[in-house]
Amino acid sequence: MTEFIVRKLLKSIGLWQKICLDPVTAARDALFTSEHWALCVEFLLLECRRCPVFHATGVRGCRKTPRRTAAIRLGQLDTAAYPMAALENARSACLAELAFLVDLLPDPEE
Numbered sequence: 001m002t003e004f005i006v007r008k009l010l011k012s013i014g015l016w017q018k019i020c021l022d023p024v025t026a027a028r029d030a031l032f033t034s035e036h037w038a039l040c041v042e043f044l045l046l047e048c049r050r051c052p053v054f055h056a057t058g059v060r061g062c063r064k065t066p067r068r069t070a071a072i073r074l075g076q077l078d079t080a081a082y083p084m085a086a087l088e089n090a091r092s093a094c095l096a097e098l099a100f101l102v103d104l105l106p107d108p109e110e
Contacts, residue, residue: 001052001106009052009104011038016098019074023090027074052104066096 001009015036019026034040040062043051048060057064070093077086 005050005052006106008038008042009101013098013101013105016094016101019070020091020094020098023074023087023094024077026094027077027090033071053101056104065100066093067100069093070097 015038030036034044039051039053043049043054048054053062053065054060062068070090073086073090073093077083077090
């Protein structure tokens, strides 16, 4: 993985850390959409071909990752009948996406 791609991945990880810390604000500001993700901004027009998520999953659009579930759960926060349960479900889904992205980082010893 090139240094450039690692920087984009780290930027995306930073955004998901922010989302995990405050899912309510993230939902309000729609931070879970692709125009906010450094990887998507860089690779979406290339059909995700150089993206480390694509290389990990073999599919475009972050399918086969926890991102879709996180986005759905974040989108449900403002209409939830049980707000605290919805918040915990959203946070859990966001943490799963964050862990997925962190696992994509290259081993520092390599």
